[in-house]
Amino acid sequence: MTSPSSNSPALGSSFSIQFLAATIPFITLFIALLTIAHHNITIKLSQTKSLPPGPPGLPFLGNLSLILRPNLHHRLAHLSLTYGPIMRLRLGTKLWIVISSPTIAKQIFTEKDLEFSNHEQPIAATVISYGGSNLVRCPYGPTWRMLRRVFVHELVNAKSLDAAAELRRGEMKRAVRGIWAKQGKSSSINVGELGFEVSLNMLMTMLCGEEQSVKWREKGVEFRRVMMETVELLGRQNASDYLPLLSWLDLQGIERGMKKRVAWMDRVYEEMIEERKRMRECGAAGDEEGESGKDLLSKLLKIRDGEDSRFKLSNIQLKGLIMDFLVGGTTGAWTTLEWLMAELIHRPDAYRRALNELDTVVGRKRAVEESDIPHLPYLRCLIKETLRLHSVIPLLVPRVPVRPITIAGHLIPAGARVVTNVWAIQNNPEVWDKPHEFRPERFLPGGEGESIAGGFGFFPFGAGRRKCAGLPLAERMVPFVAATLLHLFEWRVTDGEGTDLKGRSGVTLTKEKALVAVAVARFPACREMYE
Ligand code: HEM
Numbered sequence: 001m002t003s004p005s006s007n008s009p010a011l012g013s014s015f016s017i018q019f020l021a022a023t024i025p026f027i028t029l030f031i032a033l034l035t036i037a038h039h040n041i042t043i044k045l046s047q048t049k050s051l052p053p054g055p056p057g058l059p060f061l062g063n064l065s066l067i068l069r070p071n072l073h074h075r076l077a078h079l080s081l082t083y084g085p086i087m088r089l090r091l092g093t094k095l096w097i098v099i100s101s102p103t104i105a106k107q108i109f110t111e112k113d114l115e116f117s118n119h120e121q122p123i124a125a126t127v128i129s130y131g132g133s134n135l136v137r138c139p140y141g142p143t144w145r146m147l148r149r150v151f152v153h154e155l156v157n158a159k160s161l162d163a164a165a166e167l168r169r170g171e172m173k174r175a176v177r178g179i180w181a182k183q184g185k186s187s188s189i190n191v192g193e194l195g196f197e198v199s200l201n202m203l204m205t206m207l208c209g210e211e212q213s214v215k216w217r218e219k220g221v222e223f224r225r226v227m228m229e230t231v232e233l234l235g236r237q238n239a240s241d242y243l244p245l246l247s248w249l250d251l252q253g254i255e256r257g258m259k260k261r262v263a264w265m266d267r268v269y270e271e272m273i274e275e276r277k278r279m280r281e282c283g284a285a286g287d288e289e290g291e292s293g294k295d296l297l298s299k300l301l302k303i304r305d306g307e308d309s310r311f312k313l314s315n316i317q318l319k320g321l322i323m324d325f326l327v328g329g330t331t332g333a334w335t336t337l338e339w340l341m342a343e344l345i346h347r348p349d350a351y352r353r354a355l356n357e358l359d360t361v362v363g364r365k366r367a368v369e370e371s372d373i374p375h376l377p378y379l380r381c382l383i384k385e386t387l388r389l390h391s392v393i394p395l396l397v398p399r400v401p402v403r404p405i406t407i408a409g410h411l412i413p414a415g416a417r418v419v420t421n422v423w424a425i426q427n428n429p430e431v432w433d434k435p436h437e438f439r440p441e442r443f444l445p446g447g448e449g450e451s452i453a454g455g456f457g458f459f460p461f462g463a464g465r466r467k468c469a470g471l472p473l474a475e476r477m478v479p480f481v482a483a484t485l486l487h488l489f490e491w492r493v494t495d496g497e498g499t500d501l502k503g504r505s506g507v508t509l510t511k512e513k514a515l516v517a518v519a520v521a522r523f524p525a526c527r528e529m530y531e
Contacts, residue, residue: 050411052097054088055079062090067237073394073505076100077424086408092242095416096398100424102431102456104408105463108399108418109456112407113464116399120417122241124234127258128327134320135469136328136397148469150303150311151321155296156473165370167205168477171198172484176367179489179519180530188494191515195337196224196330198481203329207322208272209295212279219268230261231331235506269319276301296325328470329477332392335510336478339390340382341491342515343438345499350440351486353378358487364522367529368483370476379483381440384449387460389438394423394509396462422459423509431457488529489519 057063066075066089076098080087085101099105108116117140121132129137135151138144154160175198179189197220204213216223238254240247250256276297300321303313313321344351357378362368373380398417405412412418427435433448443449452458461468468474485491493499494516502512523529 050406051095051413052086052088052408052410053083054090055083057090061092064091064239064242067091067096068239071503071505072237073421073423073509076395076419076421077427080421080424086410092239093244094242095413097410097412097416097418099418099420100428102425102452105420105422105425105459106456107407108420109459109463112405115401115403115405116418117465118400118402119466120398120400123238123247123255124236124258127255127262128230128234128323130316130320130323133314133316135324138320140465146311146313147317147321150300150313151324151469154299154303154311155321155325156470158472160296160299161472161476164206165476167210168202168370168480170210171201171205172481173367174201175481176484176488176530180521182519183521183524188516188518191341191491191517192334192338192511193224193514194485195334195481196228199330199333199477200224200326202477203326206296207325208276208297212272212275212295215275216268216272223265223268226261226264227327227330230258230265231327231508232506233258233261235508265323266319269322272297272322273301273315273318297322324469328468329473331508332468332470332474333478333481335390335392335508336383336386337482337485338511338515340386340482341485341517342499342501342511343386343389344382344486345491345493345515345517346501347438350382350438354382354486358483362483362487365526365529368480368487370480372483373476373479376479376483377444378440379479379486381443381449383479383482384443384458385438385440388426388432388449388458389436390503390509391423391426391460392508393460393462394421394505395507396420396422397466399466422462423505425456426458426460428457485519488522490522491517491519493517 055063055066058065066079069075076087077100080098080100085099086104087098087100089096089098099108119137121129121137121139125137126132128134132138135144135147138147175194179194182189200220200223201213201217204216207213208216233254236252236254239251240249240255247255276295280298280301299308300313300318302308303311304315304318306312344354357376358368361375362372396419398419400417401412401414403414425431429435431452433442441447449458456463461471461474499515500513503509504512521530
């Protein structure tokens, strides 16, 4: 008798293909583990003595299981109580050095800032940054310096921001009108969604002018969904980053998911660029002096097309900067606004004080203007306190030294990920008095905030060369939106929906449950402030 397989060469070859397909992952896993073992042994023999202390880990995988769950900022803060303010974690082939002390952070971001000027580039970030072509992920060097100059001096410099103040005002008015229109219909408002929508519309209008942004406004809901999913994927710890030999399997689907969403955003950017080009060709988009010339996309296109000899920008870099502007801008703004409103609902006395300040400075007959912000010190304290308790990016963007560096007597090897737990520092009882209480007053002149911030106890925007490039815009946009919403409406929560203060962190720290509130006009007799 012959076996079925010997009679059927086709079946035989399909069997061996199936066998091969089934064994490849195991062979790869085996090779991966051998490589990690070799890598670990090499690190162990040469460096363990001088590395910072850290928890014991499993063979090959190290402490990987610790970081694959949410709310990593909490877990790392807790671990640092045992292992100290500079701690190591071994994650597959990677080494993390976690910093939880202001003194060590100060050393890293001041004395040694140059050595720590590279941001890490995990797989998901490589996808969203067009392979490291945007500002957030560009390796430190001449290209990064050029991108940073374009961003800081062309997009968010005082002149550009002043020129676009009217556009932000228009978007704020549009949002107010929308909230007003819902009056009396007992419709609740998702505060985070509102914050996202207003900030996205402001950024879009600044980017491509009022006329063109109307078209993108229709895509706002989808934009929000895609962007939120992108940020969520960006914040998930990806096993492929720590076990590179297995990365082709993309076990958690993070790379695939990211590519899909980035492709969607890329299509939007390409369309925006094409349309702007058409407008410029037919003279609808003018010079910098003209009305539509104020838009930032025209400036970027001029640079890309070689009309501005100071800089050189490729199309990919241009799209990377748009990504920085929109993702960085919306993420920081909406999370801060939602946390701020949630905190105020728990602190009626702080809420009342904010309203008193607004009613005194702005009055009851006109809406808030951006120019009012410098005269609203308590409002600025509220925002600082929100950023202290709920840092938007609780672990900042990890830095990667290019050569071995000794900090606080410990070796940080080249290529290690230096993760600064700014949340832990800003919530440390050894640094702050009753840190878990929302007390905006601490940032008033003479309060503890002044001295602690100088000593690296408060730096929600990061520090050093790679400090948030969008800070000048954030300092205008966030207080302006917050002040307007507080001044014109009374915010009431219905069933306590989302009023708890539980957070959930990935790359950003957001509220676990969305805050939903009803907005009631404070000055209904002054319809012109709302319509
Ligand atoms: C409340 C608002 C915001 C917060 C808390 C925030 C926070 C941060 C943090 C922590 C970093 C990393 C800094 C470091 O590595 O030391 C960063 C970088 C950055 N942010 Fe922001 N950000 C905010 C708003 C914005 C806005 C409005 C924009 C753009 C319009 C923006 C664009 C950027 C960019 C481009 C970088 C990368 C800078 C570089 O690598 O050179 N951010 N931000």
